[in-house]
Amino acid sequence: MTLLLLAGTGEAKIIAAHLHASGIAAIASLAGASRxxxxxxxxxxxxxxxxxAAFRTYLNDQAITAVLDATHPFADRISQRTARVCADLSIPYCQLLRPPWRPGPGDNWTLIDREEEAAAHIAPGATVFLATGRQTLHRFANLAACTVISRQINVPDTPFPFPNGRFLQGDPPFSERQEYDLFKSLGIDWLIAKNAGGTTPRTKLDAARRLGIRVALINRPPQPDAPRVTTVEDALAWVHSL
Known part of the structure; x- marks a missing residue:
């Protein structure tokens, strides 16, 4: 067996270490979103x-016999394509998809489907913290009447793409205390985040709740109709069942 692990999440890092320790032949793939x-x-x-077509060729050239998809819940194009190709080629495929976040007592969330919808809920002049990465930043251009702070792991060399905005460099993970102190010091009124799920990324939502900050949470895109697990343990059990 040669397994292809589509990585990019904390869960994928744990799985990669287990596969290596177990002596299972595997290759990890990263999309290259981080420098x-x-x-x-x-x-x-x-x-x-x-x-x-190139992906199909890669699977054939590397003699891949199974694919474990542990990409981000918003890497939907990768997941949809991979599930479709694996089905066509009769290659076992499984997606590890962590459960989405659900609001609890004290949370003040507005659920949206697209980034552009946030502006309909946020008043001009608000200070907005974007925790959504760099690939979709342009979709928030209609927030130009707000002060927008976009946290990035790798801050671009180019100017901020619209008025009243700036980049803020930050390397995750962030504790709830770190997020609390940061949001308080910046005077954040709104947090915009993707519903990525998971324990560590939720600290920003917990900090927002404590500070009474409103949250625009972007719903997940549709996921492939394919075998799926929600935990690292179940993903590893799938691998060992092959």
Missing amino acids: APAPLALTTRTGGFGGE
Whole structure:
């Protein structure tokens, strides 16, 4: 067996270490969204595959016999394509998808489907903290009447793409206390985040609740109709069942 692990999450890092320790033949793949990703315990390729045809060729050339998809819940195009190709090629596929966040007592969330919808809920002049990454930043251009702070792991060399905004460099993970202190010091009125799920990324939501900050939470895109697990343990059990 040669397993392809589509990585990019904390869960994938744990899985890679287990696969290496277990002596299971596996290759990890990173999309290359971060300039300096944390190293994985497996042989790792970085960057896109170059389209569906090239991905099919890669699976064949590397003699991949199974694919474990542990990408981010918002890497939907990767997941949809991978599930479809694996089904066509009769390659076992499983998606590890952590459960979404649910609001609890004290949370003041507004659920939206697209980034552009946030502006309909946020009054001009508000101070908005974007915890949504860099690839969708342009979709918040209609927040130009607000003060927008966009946290990035790798701050771009280019100016902020619209008025009244700035970048803030930050390397996760962040504790709830760190998020609390940061949001308080910046005078944040709104937090915008993706519903990524997971324990560590939730600290920003917990800090927002304590400070009474409103949250615009972006719903997840549709996921592939394919075998799925929600925990690292179940993902590893799937691997060992092959």
